[in-house]
Amino acid sequence: MPQNITVVIIDSDLTSLNNITRFIESLGDSVSIEGTAPTFEKGYELVHKKRPMVVIMEIGSDVNLAIERIEQILSRFPQVSIFATSEDKSSETILRVMRAGATEYLLRPVSQTDLTFALQKIGRLWLVKPVEEEAGRIITVFSPKGGAGVTTIAINVATNIHQMTGKSTVLVDLDLNAGDVTTFLNMKPAYTISDVTMNISRLDRNFLQGVIAKHESGISVLAEPQKLEEGVSISSSEIKKVLSLLKSMYKYIIIDAETISERTAIAIEMSDLILLVFILSLPSIKNMQRHLKYFDRIGLGKDRVKLVANRYLKKGDITIQDTEKALNYPIFFALPNEYDTAMMCLNKGVPISEGAPRSQLNQSLKELTKMVVQSQS
Ligand SMILES: Nc1ncnc2c1ncn2[C@@H]1O[C@H](COP(=O)(O)OP(=O)(O)OP(=O)(O)O)[C@@H](O)[C@H]1O
Ligand SMILES: [Mg+2]
Incomplete structure (x- = not known):
């Protein structure tokens, strides 16, 4: 540099x-x-x-x-x-x-x-470090159902990846109608993704760099729109343009995605890795079956789509083995259910590695991040 x-x-x-x-x-x-x-x-x-x-x-x-x-x-x-x-x-x-x-x-x-x-x-x-030698990796965190822990996982994988690798990392809030990354990270950025898409014709690295906020953990953040109508009007082709450019600017691009939509579909298509988050309950397993079929139809297999079971209870009714059998799909990682830890960090507006470094949830999120990094090297 x-x-x-x-x-x-x-x-x-x-x-x-x-x-x-x-x-x-x-x-x-x-x-x-x-x-x-x-x-x-x-x-x-x-x-x-x-x-x-x-x-x-x-x-x-x-x-x-x-x-x-x-x-x-x-x-x-x-x-x-x-x-x-x-x-x-x-x-x-x-x-x-x-x-x-x-x-x-x-x-x-x-x-x-x-x-x-x-x-x-x-x-x-x-x-800002210039383009890495190779194109960046897009990692989308996504769930068929709301409330499964997508934002929690996206934020903590992003901050952990940056901490572990020292590489440039950007977190993009693509939950365009109900995003809350800035609340989780206690940030008030001057610009959001709608400032980017409203200026799509003059979009280039310089422009994008100017509107991306920096979080104290060292990661960059492209924030969710602040007004509902702004989020609604963002198109999938605009998302495609923004993500392509980010790929040339950052080593890791972590996406907090909304439930399935045209815009999520574009992000998924462009992703090197998709973390599919769900909770071990009957309705969510059923929903997961439909989504796995969808991924199969669009040609995304087990190498790119990984299942993450969140809020896993060792003594719960549904086991990992049962779920893998029902879905005929391996579970990549299971994160423990630690509501107090997750909520405390959310209320403080800090990543879990900062708010609860000794928690089991933090250890598990670090393990998950390691496996994510390994899968991309
Ligand atoms: N492993 C966990 N253990 C306990 N609670 C968790 C865990 N992960 C997330 N939570 C809690 O679950 C709630 C939903 O999490 P989060 O907002 O990350 O989910 P989401 O999928 O992004 O939801 P939304 O659909 O609203 O965007 C939050 O209160 C969060 O603190
Ligand atoms: Mg969310």
């Missing part, structure tokens, strides 16, 4: 160049100027040689030429963020330059405040 932001400046005006240099130097070690050039051609050579994160580039009166140049840089060096500097205030030019791929449009003469804000934004983006 880079330690500081590296910059190349292309500017034909010496006063402007000196000012920008001075502003950047005042920011200390976090930003360093790798070189400056008075012409685009020289600047392009510098970009090639230095591979900076940011190119601050003067846009002259020929907007078409400027756009060509932005595209030329980005086609060769797509990771570069371009800050266009221009005297042109017209919204048409701004829009065209931004569409060409510029990250920022700064009016000339460039002000220290504008430049500092823009660089801080880049800093935040780079603080």
Whole structure:
């Protein structure tokens, strides 16, 4: 991960160049100027040689030429963020330059405040680890029936995975009509998944990074919509787009899914692993039979769909063996019934590893997480 932001400046005006240099130097070690050039051609050579994160580039009166140049840089060096500097205030030019791929449009003469804000934004983006070497793993936690423990399991598997592996992890609340991940984690994020889907046309990694909240455990959280009508309007194709992008940004994407819907179906289809949560009771076993048939029909077998029995009572009427027999399917893991622990952590708004580290439920959730990680390696 880079330690500081590296910059190349292309500017034909010496006063402007000196000012920008001075502003950047005042920011200390976090930003360093790798070189400056008075012409685009020289600047392009510098970009090639230095591979900076940011190119601050003067846009002259020929907007078409400027756009060509932005595209030329980005086609060769797509990771570069371009800050266009221009005297042109017209919204048409701004829009065209931004569409060409510029990250920022700064009016000339460039002000220290504008430049500092823009660089801080880049800093935040780079603080997030870049794409892992391989595409991320999507793990959906899902139950045919409400109240089985999906949110509890999704949250704790997500925080445990991050703690165990140190890898980037995002928890996505796809329970779009009744999600409560933020309550479980005591968070008040500024943005939710509906801010993402409402801006679907401009969705990219930078945008997504800006709206994802960080939880103190270290995981990222894409929160549930705050208003009912926002959740209703989110489509499965929007979900598909968001998940594809997250897959390129995080190593583990844990989904708290709503009961079966078109949107859940998309998440399931895209998942590397589905944890199918249920409680050992007759109605829920019956329901599970129908769902296992559905998974079979869509070609998802035992390698991708794993059963998790929650709130398991050793002395209960229905045993694991009976259930496996009735379903003709192995149970991947059974989590003990520990209502007090689960409720206490829920009321405190903390993961179980934090609220009740010595509990049997915490030990079991850790075991489950280990098996999840192993299944994905
Ligand atoms: N292993 C467990 N032992 C005891 N209680 C549990 C356990 N897991 C979850 N619970 C409790 O069960 C209730 C439902 O859990 P949770 O909200 O996680 O389920 P859900 O499937 O997400 O429900 P919903 O359909 O409302 O989204 C909560 O009160 C939670 O504390
Ligand atoms: Mg839930």
